[in-house]
Amino acid sequence: MLIAAALSALLALAVLGVAAGAEMWRHRLIYFCCMIASLVLLAGGIKHLGQTPGTGPAIVLPIGLPWLAAHFRLDNLSALFMVVVNLAAAATSAYGIGYCSHLPEPRRVTPFYPLFLFGMNAVLIADDAFMFLVAWEFMSLASWLLVLADHKNAENRHAAFVYLVMACFGTFCLLTCFGLMAGGEGAYSFPAMRAAKLDGVSGFLVVLLALLGAGSKAGLVPLHAWLPLAHPAAPSHVSALMSGVMTKVALYGLIRILFDLHGEVNWAWGAVMMVIGGITAVMGVLYAILQDDLKKLLAYSTVENIGVVMIGLGLAIAFKGSGEKTLAALALVAGLYHIVNHSIFKTLWFLSAGAVITATGERDLGKLGGLAKRMPWNGVAALVGALAIAALPPLNGFVSEWLIFQSLFKGPSLPHWAMKFGVPVVGAMLALAAALAAACFVRAYGIAFLGRPRSQAAAEAHQVPASMRLTVAFLAVMCVVLGAIPVTVTDALSHVVTPLTGVQFAVSADLGWPWLSPVSSTRGSYSGTVLVMTGLGLCAVTLMLARLLGTSRLRRADAWDCGHKEDIPQSQYTGQSFSQPLRRVFCASIFAARESVDMPDPGDNRPAELKVRVIDPIWVGLYATIGRAVDFIADLVNRIQYLTVRRYLLMMFTTLVLMLLVVAVRQNQ
Template sequence: MLIASALLSLPLLSLFIIAFGRWERAHAVAYAGCFIACVSLFSGGLEHLGGVWGAPNLVLPFGLPWLKAHFRIDNLSALFLLVINFSGAIASAYAIGYSEHLHERRRVTPFYPLFLFGMNTVLVADDAFVFLVAWEFMSLASWLMVLADHEKPDNRRAAAVYLMMAVFGTFCLLPALGLMAGAGGDYTFAAMRLKDLSGVTGFLVVLLTLLGTGSKAGLVPLHVWLPLAHPAAPSHVSALMSGVMTKVALYGLIRILFDLHGDVGWQWGAAMMVVGGITAVMGVLYAVMQDDIKTLLAYSTVENVGVVVIGLGLAIAFKADGENLLAALALVAGLYHIVNHSVFKSLLFLGAGAVITATGKRSISQLGGLLNRLPVTGAAFLVGAAAASSLPPLNGFVSEWLILQTLFKGPGLPHWAMKFGVPVVGALLALAAALAAACFVRAYGIAFLGRPRTDAARQAGEVTFGMRASLVVLAGACVVLGVIPVTVTDALSHVVQPLTGVSFKVSADLGWPWLSPVSSNRGSYSGTVLVMVGLALFGAVILLVHRFGTEAVRRADAWDCGHREDIPQTQYTGPSFAQPIRRVFGGTVFRARESVVMPPPGDDSPARHTVSMIDPVWDGVYGRIGGIVNWAADLVNRLQYLTVRGYLLMMFCTLVFMLLVVAVRQQS
């Protein structure tokens, strides 16, 4: 009842802001209402997590003429209710202060509750009709918020690409669910679980599901909309699109492949692992080249989606081979990374929004020295950057470590593709983790450390208390999820039990607070013990320094490569920091080219250094498809300029063609 009431309140909040949007405090009231609704939905998810599979459910008398609307909350949907509404509540509280700085907030606030409504309804849907309608609510509401600042050409292009990819995803999911419903047309999920999806039907269901959910999640090469749309949206919307909406897509993938289908071959698991590994590396390579802070974070989301898909692919491969314990471990690892990424990516996007609010700049090369001017924002952003870099004892490390531990068991499967493929995927995952660390060292160091590079950075001030409090809560969650991971993994065991058939606790061998996924004497980790040892060593060092060190204050000029002047241009820039990585990978993957124009002696014009790169996926696939579509549109567009004789001739040819079709069918 609590969840239903909270869900119904979200469309009412949208109507409220439409009716009273001119009232100055209406937007703050709407976001406060969204905060309360998300807290209620989070409480409902927490109440049902670990409950009995298949209960509770609700049937309402609307939908298709022969189908009522079915809703159900099981362990999987309860977990994702927690994921979505934790970040949703924080983003809503953040938006109360942040929305005051938006130029056209009346184009954003009415659709924000509908966006939350769509995502939550996807999770509780128990038939294909409600699932797809909610999926479209989620897509269209977020598209309208991406298009809010439509005066900018880049935003219009981002919205157009996003809409096309959203339509493509639904176009794939619709026949996938139709094939699972079968000729009887029973679109309830309970009926779909009983269907035999073998042969071509099963193949098409898996393929269409991967395409439909992968396009929404951001799998390479279906990721092209994500780095365009996420930066175009307001920052509190970007946080939900990147940290939460991509998780709804992964929920759809898990729901269909592990629950409704339930009998996916190991070949699909191997393919998902490869695609996930390529997605992780390509995403972080894209990210490390970016200068726009929100585009960088969007590409980082592509990387983390790839990491999750590696874990899900492993789970499918192990489950198909009868290794249910290892399948449960891989699924726990994948779900844990979903939880972790939703937290630290929401933190990073909200932190980026605070930086943009304080400076008006999105280019990290125009920032610098912000830690002194935005201490709370800088400290919180540092926690998120360290978590995204998979550094212990934060939460990003734990889930990637669990995925690596599961990968080590992959070569034991009796398939040569897995024996050779798993080490390659493991190497890709390790490479992605290393590049992610370099990416966020670059982003944080250039933006928050050093000296201000522009007057905007020099004059920046801390954001409102509500925005800072939101960042602190998310940073605290990153620490808690990393320091006491056993509590989370034990809760996740309730989620994976119905999907894999076994109840698997990662701490079973050694008990709390140790994670021991492989054995009690190998591959064990405890974030709690690590933090306790670190704090003890930190205290010992402080004690030794104060006991035996000098208390005299020593001052000296900072060494700046021989320059005593306070010249910000002598610092590293974003492009210069990324230059070694660009030269290693960019020349082949991105076709990066550098050119230097040096004026001759006596010419006082400035020297110029330019770098050009391409997006191989866009130029190689989508650019060509777009060219074909434009060519076909131009061809069809000529039809509206025909003469009367031309239209009569076209009608006559159409009639002759239809008569020929009828004649052929009668003879056959």
């Protein structure tokens, strides 16, 4: 009942947002109410997480298709994702209380924000294909309007157009996917789909269409084109939801179809998903390293993390299809854990980026610097988030990637040669992506928050409102907590994977709390709790020794500044110089990266300039080609408007003759 009330409240808040007007206190009140509604939904998800399968709350409403009605149900999987969605939604809503006053046109954002939250939650509780797709489109259209909020900017309009095209493509694929599972009887309810049996061709097409439909929304390569365009265009708190949460709703749809509704996916699809995930992870982080726009960098980082999750899901399907249900449960726990972790640390970083843009008006790394001193709350929180994204212990990002590696180590035990040879390759790709992600966020954090200001805007940066500071601090604490008590999280996730894999599984079974021992107590174990306690103890001992053995006298000396006594910000590393070695090693062939130096002639006072040319191979090779083909076909079709009457009559006569021939051939058969 509380969940239904919270969802209804979100619709009411959208109506109030239309009438909010220019008075800022009304916008703040709507964000505050969105936070309360999200907390209620979060509590509902936590309450029903771990329930006995088949006992979750359900409701049938007399809306939707005439012969079907609307079915809603909350099971363990949807309860988990309700926690994921609404924890981030509550944080971004609290952030929006202070952030909304900095939006150029808040009236174009506030009405659609609660609709966006409503759409994502409605997808999670839908129990039939019709309501799932209606809620999916609700989510897509609300987020599209939020991307288009600053409609006067031509880049934003282009981003919204690309996003809308990709959203329509994904919905079309999912519509066809559900149609195949419903069969000729039109059994669109999820229980009927679970009971139905798919033949070989239909089963193949269902998996393919699910990957295309959900993958386009999640950001799998090469369906990721909308992310680096839409995320910078949307307001920062919306970008946090789109990157940290909406992509997880897409993964929820994929898991619901492949592990629940379909249920019998061939192991070979798992191998394909692993390879796609590895390519997505590496390509995403390479894209990110090349970016100077902070929000584009974060968008491409999301692509990388979606690839990491896809590796875990692919492993789970490969293990399940081969009869290794315990290993399938381990891989699925690892993938779900990374979904939880990414929703936290990526929301943290997008909100930190929003604070940086609010304080400086800049999102170009080359115009930032020294912000840790001027924005200490955001500096510390962003550092914690960067360490989490770089998968360093004892933070949460390490635990989930470590579990995925533990699952990969068991992959060669499968009898299929594709897995024996493919798993080491995917493992190497995952390791490379993790290393490059660490380099990427050392670059992002170091250039933006450390050193000296690279522009006047960075030098005059100011603190942001308290709600924005407290939100990022809370998310930073969550990164530590989820890394320090991983067994608590994995035990909760085990309730989710049990009905999906058919096996009871606990990651801490061998050693018990607080140790993770996914393979065995002798071959691999980890405890974030012990690591945190050990680190705190070492810090305490170090401080005590420094106080007892150290001196109270101060020694002052000039800081080393590369031999320059002058305060010249231009002598610092830039984002381009930091990424140059990686760009030369990895991107010369993939992205056709080329460097050229524009050196002025003697006597010319203009500065020398290093120019870097990089192309997006997927956009140039795939999407630009499709665009040209569409334009060519449109030009041909457009000529039909200018034919003479005789040619129109000839076309009609030719069409009639062709149709008569078709009828004659069918009758002879």
